[in-house]
Amino acid sequence: MVGESEAISNIKDMIEKVAPTDARVLITGSNGTGKELVAHWIHEKSHRHSAPFIEVNCAAIPSELIESELFGHVKGAFTSAVRDRAGKFEAANKGTIFLDEIGDMSLSAQAKVLRALQESKISRVGTDKDIKVDVRVVAATNKDLQKEIEEGKFREDLYHRLAVILIKVPALNDRRDDIPILINHFADKITSEQGIAPKVFSNKAISLLKGYDWTGNIRELRNVVERLIILGGKEVSEDDVKLFASK
Numbered sequence: 001m002v003g004e005s006e007a008i009s010n011i012k013d014m015i016e017k018v019a020p021t022d023a024r025v026l027i028t029g030s031n032g033t034g035k036e037l038v039a040h041w042i043h044e045k046s047h048r049h050s051a052p053f054i055e056v057n058c059a060a061i062p063s064e065l066i067e068s069e070l071f072g073h074v075k076g077a078f079t080s081a082v083r084d085r086a087g088k089f090e091a092a093n094k095g096t097i098f099l100d101e102i103g104d105m106s107l108s109a110q111a112k113v114l115r116a117l118q119e120s121k122i123s124r125v126g127t128d129k130d131i132k133v134d135v136r137v138v139a140a141t142n143k144d145l146q147k148e149i150e151e152g153k154f155r156e157d158l159y160h161r162l163a164v165i166l167i168k169v170p171a172l173n174d175r176r177d178d179i180p181i182l183i184n185h186f187a188d189k190i191t192s193e194q195g196i197a198p199k200v201f202s203n204k205a206i207s208l209l210k211g212y213d214w215t216g217n218i219r220e221l222r223n224v225v226e227r228l229i230i231l232g233g234k235e236v237s238e239d240d241v242k243l244f245a246s247k
């Protein structure tokens, strides 16, 4: 994780403390701030690192499928269930399950996840047989879950189960001091990935970028750096920024 701002240092310290435990972690922050990266680090620095890290994008799975996706099913549980199938919780046994975009999960799926967290056991769809699972749960959302709770869209009991440790990833606009090292980091990474000669950004180019409004956060910054490397000159100049990345 690149960054030396106070906000990022605090997050790194928190990861160091939290990762070796089994405490559940809820990561919040807007789009592209690095929530997924934080979740990966928590797993990598835990004693579970050699077991699977299983990611579930709760927003991408239709609500009628999420139960089977998370908990698996037995043959005949529904029309297309032609054979027994394990779900993501079983796949993550001894490791970490990352429930990404948890704020988009339906209320009925939330109820099932709550049970899995309370009892550390699950059952596949179509059977009552319990299966014990040893899984560390990390969740993330870009939604304001307090607001979702007030509006009746998110279960408060589930919130309190998930948010034992709360990590708030700050917006890039709130830690602009990290922008220069992030630009250099991405410039190195992108040129080496694409097998092109290293490129530097002029100081003026960097200052200009530092003042931009980064609503898309780190992901947006990375895209802009990539664009400037492809389109800009040998040394990426202030004019390149104005020409190819004006806001």
Ligand SMILES: Nc1ncnc2c1ncn2[C@@H]1O[C@H](COP(=O)(O)OP(=O)(O)OP(=O)(O)O)[C@@H](O)[C@H]1O
Residues within 6 Å of the ligand: 001, 002, 003, 029, 030, 031, 032, 033, 034, 035, 036, 037, 038, 142, 218, 219, 222
């Ligand atoms: N501190 C950081 N140092 C280096 N790279 C970072 C950092 N934070 C984020 N990134 C990179 O920025 C991109 C976006 O990060 P990530 O996918 O973790 O964000 P996110 O918060 O999960 O986004 P979304 O809300 O859209 O799912 C990724 O390519 C990630 O590797």
Ligand SMILES: [Mg+2]
Residues within 6 Å of the ligand: 035, 036, 100
């Ligand atoms: Mg993400």
